[in-house]
Structures are given as C-alpha cells and as structure tokens.
Amino acid sequence: MATSSVTSDVKTSQFVVGSRVLPTQFCLAPLAGYTHLAFRRALRELGGLGLATTDLVQATMLISQRPKSLELIATSPEDRPLSVQIFSGLPQELVAAAVWLQEHGYEGIDINMGCPMAKVTGSGGGARLMCDTSGACGTVEAVVNAVDVPVTVKMRLGWDQQQRTAPALAREFEQLGVAAVTIHGRTRQQGFHGEVQLDGIAEVVAAVDEMPVIGNGDVRTPEDALHMQQVTGCAGIAIGRGALLDPWLFRKLQDVLHGQPARMPTNDERHAFLLRHFELMTEQHAEYSCFLFRKFAAWYGATLEIPEDLEDRLRRIESVPHFHELAAEIRERIGTRTSPIPTALIRVPNGPVERW
Numbered sequence: 001m002a003t004s005s006v007t008s009d010v011k012t013s014q015f016v017v018g019s020r021v022l023p024t025q026f027c028l029a030p031l032a033g034y035t036h037l038a039f040r041r042a043l044r045e046l047g048g049l050g051l052a053t054t055d056l057v058q059a060t061m062l063i064s065q066r067p068k069s070l071e072l073i074a075t076s077p078e079d080r081p082l083s084v085q086i087f088s089g090l091p092q093e094l095v096a097a098a099v100w101l102q103e104h105g106y107e108g109i110d111i112n113m114g115c116p117m118a119k120v121t122g123s124g125g126g127a128r129l130m131c132d133t134s135g136a137c138g139t140v141e142a143v144v145n146a147v148d149v150p151v152t153v154k155m156r157l158g159w160d161q162q163q164r165t166a167p168a169l170a171r172e173f174e175q176l177g178v179a180a181v182t183i184h185g186r187t188r189q190q191g192f193h194g195e196v197q198l199d200g201i202a203e204v205v206a207a208v209d210e211m212p213v214i215g216n217g218d219v220r221t222p223e224d225a226l227h228m229q230q231v232t233g234c235a236g237i238a239i240g241r242g243a244l245l246d247p248w249l250f251r252k253l254q255d256v257l258h259g260q261p262a263r264m265p266t267n268d269e270r271h272a273f274l275l276r277h278f279e280l281m282t283e284q285h286a287e288y289s290c291f292l293f294r295k296f297a298a299w300y301g302a303t304l305e306i307p308e309d310l311e312d313r314l315r316r317i318e319s320v321p322h323f324h325e326l327a328a329e330i331r332e333r334i335g336t337r338t339s340p341i342p343t344a345l346i347r348v349p350n351g352p353v354e355r356w
C-alpha cells in the first residue's frame, strides 16, 4: 500500500466536547447538500472521523416537522457521534428546535452563526448574529439553559474585517456553558474568497480558557490540518470540502498522529467508496439517489481521477442499473485522467457578498 511521509508532533488524544468524548479531534464541517446521512456513513467507515454535523436546518421548519427538515436530520445508529445544526434569528425558535431534538434522542446541538447567505442573515440568523454581541449571547444562553445535551456554535471571524467579533463572543459563550466553538477563519465579507486567517483563529483560542476551539477553512491535506493546529493552537479541526476531495483524510490524520506514514487509498478502496456511498444513498432515497448523486460527479472525477467522459456520464445517471454499469467501467479506468482536475469543485456563490 502506498503511503505519504508527513509526520507530526501534535499529540493524539480523545477529544472532549462537553459531556461527549469523541474518538478524534477531526470533525466533518457541514456542506449543505453534500454531507447528509449516506456520505457521513460512508466516511465514518473509513475511520478517523471525530464528530459530524448535519447540514443547517431552519429551526421553525424542524419544529413543524417539514419533510425536507426531517430528511436533513435523518440518521442511523452507525451515524454517531452527530450534532444537528440549527439556525434562526429568533431565540425562542432555536430553543424550541433544540428541545425537540433532545426529546427525539439527538446528542448535540450546533447553532449556525456563520452562514453568509441573505436568506439566513436577512432574518437575523447565521453570521448576522455575530453583529449583536448581547443578542448572540442571549440566544446562546437560552439554548444552553433549555437542554442538557452539549451546545456548540459554528461561526466566522466576524461580519467583516472591522467587526471581528469571534474572540469576544467565544469568551462569552464559554462562560455561558457552550461546549465548543468552530471557527471558519474568514469573515462574512470574505465569503469563500481570500485566505483563511489563521491569526484570527489563534485570537479565538487565546480568548477562551478551556473550551475547545475547532479551526476550519481550506484544510485539504494532513499537512494543512497540522499546520492549522500548530499555528493557531486550536484543539480540533473541522474539514468540509477537503473531505469530499479526499474522504481518507481523517484516516490519514490518524496515521500521522500515531507516528505512522499516512496510508493512501488503493484503487480498490477508492472504487469501493463510490459503490458504498451510492448504496447507502439508495437505502434512504431509492431511485431518487441517481438524481442526488449527480452533484458528486465532479468530486468523484477528482477523487478517482477518471477521464472526463466518465465524469460526464456520472453526472447524468438515470437508474440504479445504469449506475452499476458505469461503475464497472469506472473501475477499469481509475487513475487514467489526463486532463487537469479543476480546483474549484464546489460552486460557491459569486459576486459581491451583499447580494448573496
């Protein structure tokens, strides 16, 4: 088996978030539309994942049990440890959703304070909450007091460069009983552009006493993760797009932390992941999986290094047998791509962030 030769002096240990003891400090950052149940389960089977969080769910939709929201929080016994991420601009809605989740057996609540999209910030939720320190603290306090399960917060560095409120908020949240914060090292103004500001994550780490800070943003390799941990002192790392690009990243990190060379996946393993992801999706969505799976085509094009004609056909699969026929061809041509693999594999909103 091929290996890569990164080594680390970052210590490996269990990762404690409130009353939860997580197997590792490496978490899956939510990517709405991608990181749902089938992907999480397939990823967990590869090893190394600490905590996964669902896509963001609107609190009111959840309380009124809209089918789309119930689909977003769909889980299974293998899908542990899991937190559910909720958003709203109204504390009472977040409280009601958190209580509902606890009553229905969910073990962790994550409050979204990072989403830059107008449909979330327009009603005072997502990153907008970071503009009003006392409002954000009141909201968080209400949720923490309403449930016994650990409450975490995922936020950005702040609304813009002038309002980098994350350190002050994190400090307050710790006093209020928040179990951990995840910091995407960009401001809302940055959207998904520009560099991740490691100094900003380090400021959050310096602002808190004991609460774990989970750093996030642009981690694609074990080196990136270890660099972020070394430079910022963050206790954990959340990985979003990097996990789609390299589902073995969590396993590789475990290898490195245990002083072993990172195991690279074999072609058989890479192909097995494709099959397993699709199989788990069909367990939940039957034939509709073909439609849902199309958006992963670019990622599999990159992950499996398959030629573009196969990637295009994956983007247009129409039935389960069609998928399996194509998968058999893919097996024969893994690693044979000659055209460059695009780096921007996920569409993030474009243009001025004010119009998102």
Ligand SMILES: Cc1cc2nc3c(=O)[nH]c(=O)nc-3n(C[C@H](O)[C@H](O)[C@H](O)COP(=O)(O)O)c2cc1C
Binding pocket: 029, 030, 031, 032, 033, 054, 055, 056, 085, 112, 114, 115, 154, 184, 216, 217, 218, 219, 238, 239, 240, 241, 242, 346, 347, 348
């Ligand atoms: C398509 C997409 C969907 C996202 N959905 C969510 C979400 O539902 N909740 C959330 O907190 N962050 C969401 N994010 C932000 C990511 O969790 C993460 O903070 C960001 O992508 C930076 O990390 P990465 O470079 O590891 O992907 C999303 C990002 C993208 C690109």
